[in-house]
Amino acid sequence: MPSQPPATPRKRPQQERSQVTVQAILTAAAHILTEAGYDHFTTNKVAERAGVSIGSLYQYFPNKASLLLALAEHHADQMMQLAKDHLETTGDRSIPEVIRQIVAAAVAAHAVNPKLHLVLHEQVPHSEVMRQFDQAKMENLLRSFLVQQCDQLQPKNLDLTVFMVERTIRALIHGAMTEHPEFLQTGELDQELTALLSAYLLKK
Amino acid sequence: MPSQPPATPRKRPQQERSQVTVQAILTAAAHILTEAGYDHFTTNKVAERAGVSIGSLYQYFPNKASLLLALAEHHADQMMQLAKDHLETTGDRSIPEVIRQIVAAAVAAHAVNPKLHLVLHEQVPHSEVMRQFDQAKMENLLRSFLVQQCDQLQPKNLDLTVFMVERTIRALIHGAMTEHPEFLQTGELDQELTALLSAYLLKK
DNA sequence: CTAAAATGTGAATAATTACTCATATTTTAT
DNA sequence: ATAAAATATGAGTAATTATTCACATTTTAG
Numbered sequence A, B: 001m002p003s004q005p006p007a008t009p010r011k012r013p014q015q016e017r018s019q020v021t022v023q024a025i026l027t028a029a030a031h032i033l034t035e036a037g038y039d040h041f042t043t044n045k046v047a048e049r050a051g052v053s054i055g056s057l058y059q060y061f062p063n064k065a066s067l068l069l070a071l072a073e074h075h076a077d078q079m080m081q082l083a084k085d086h087l088e089t090t091g092d093r094s095i096p097e098v099i100r101q102i103v104a105a106a107v108a109a110h111a112v113n114p115k116l117h118l119v120l121h122e123q124v125p126h127s128e129v130m131r132q133f134d135q136a137k138m139e140n141l142l143r144s145f146l147v148q149q150c151d152q153l154q155p156k157n158l159d160l161t162v163f164m165v166e167r168t169i170r171a172l173i174h175g176a177m178t179e180h181p182e183f184l185q186t187g188e189l190d191q192e193l194t195a196l197l198s199a200y201l202l203k204k
Numbered sequence C: 001c002t003a004a005a006a007t008g009t010g011a012a013t014a015a016t017t018a019c020t021c022a023t024a025t026t027t028t029a030t
Numbered sequence D: 001a002t003a004a005a006a007t008a009t010g011a012g013t014a015a016t017t018a019t020t021c022a023c024a025t026t027t028t029a030g
Helices: A016-036 A041-048 A054-060 A063-089 A095-110 A114-123 A127-149 A156-180 A179-187 A188-202 B016-036 B043-050 B055-061 B064-088 B095-110 B114-123 B127-149 B157-179 B179-184 B190-203
Strands: none
Touching: A016 A041, A016 A054, A016 A114, A016 B157, A041 A054, A041 A063, A041 B064, A054 A114, A054 B179, A063 A127, A095 A127, A095 A188, A114 A127, A114 A156, A114 B064, A127 A156, A156 A179, A156 A188, A156 B157, A156 B190, A179 A188, A179 B114, A179 B127, A188 B043, A188 B055, A188 B157, A188 B190, B016 B055, B016 B064, B016 B114, B043 B055, B064 B095, B064 B114, B064 B127, B095 B127, B095 B157, B095 B190, B114 B127, B127 B157, B157 B190
8 A cells, every 4th residue: 555645745854964964063052152261162173062974064064163153043043033122022111221221132032042152252263254244233222322312412423332331241241140140140240331331321 | 811700799690590591581471462462472482482491481471370460560560659658649539539549549550561461361261360369459558548547347348349440440440451451541531430439439 | 729619501302282184974865 | 766955974184382401502600
């Protein structure tokens, strides 16, 4: 009795088999970075942990840097998605409330995968390249918020202000993650960061 | 005709000859870091540039890390000295003036050797280790200033505030150095940083 | 002057690691 | 069933580079 040909065509291995491999590699890469740090991040170890041969790794990632890039891009996407979600529901319009919201969004975004984030942004050589994903988008997001709120800001002033705010948020979240996790736990960081930036922007 | 024995004893080679060598190595190391970046910072290249054999380098620096450490320590000393000079003459007592002074001191300290500073703090692997010199001293300096000025600060509050201020200053100066040198040139950074922190501290 | 101490030399070593390629296995389409 | 296409394998290559060490030169002290 010949079996029916399956309704869904047998899944294309070009698609699925390799996608599983790619995913295993990415997962293994993230695991090694977060658990062992960049010092131990070698392509051979990643392949081993992924349960895949080193040759397969190089079939999908032409070099080590491209693997890191893929990881950083995916992570940045996750962060941006979460940040946007936090910023959608914007009923309030007072500057301190908007700032509080932005800070909360940034803190939440950094909680997606804090260990991976720190390694990608502070351990990986040439981490500027990794930052390209986060930073530009964050600055644009901030810029539009600020324009909406403080229409008395001049364009030149705007660049400077966006720089001040973006850098301050990022630096203090990173600093808290590495040196004072308790400030993050208790919410003290959110509060102080909001206070810092509100006081600054209200004076404009 | 036998010459007089020199009044000053012939300078001890253990002292001078080797000191010249050590200095040449340190200078070459700084040069390679600032001009070529950490990627090209190999011990053999340092020795070559210093006009010294690789063996001599290892006579005075047991390993590559110790060379970086020596460089970082010397650079931190220079920065701290300059910062202290800026903070000596403290006639003013208003918070904004004190803040302005602290900001100016930090900016001046970072101008000692900006390129080297950035490489040591952002390119070198495990740059946390390099920061140990600057950071603790900076925080202590800040702490005493803040205690003097805002005596209503609680001890727990103090740790948090010192963290906020120190990190913010450092991050914005670094950010300006790498991405917006024009803000440093024009003094806009000093002004905004002072405004940011004054507004924050005055609300305490 | 001379021996010991200090300093200098640089070819060689040893370890690491990103990446290749010849070959094997699996899947697909007919 | 079968050939072509896709995917997987992993031992091997090649380049880099921190560090050593056996030996040379210079300096000092007596």
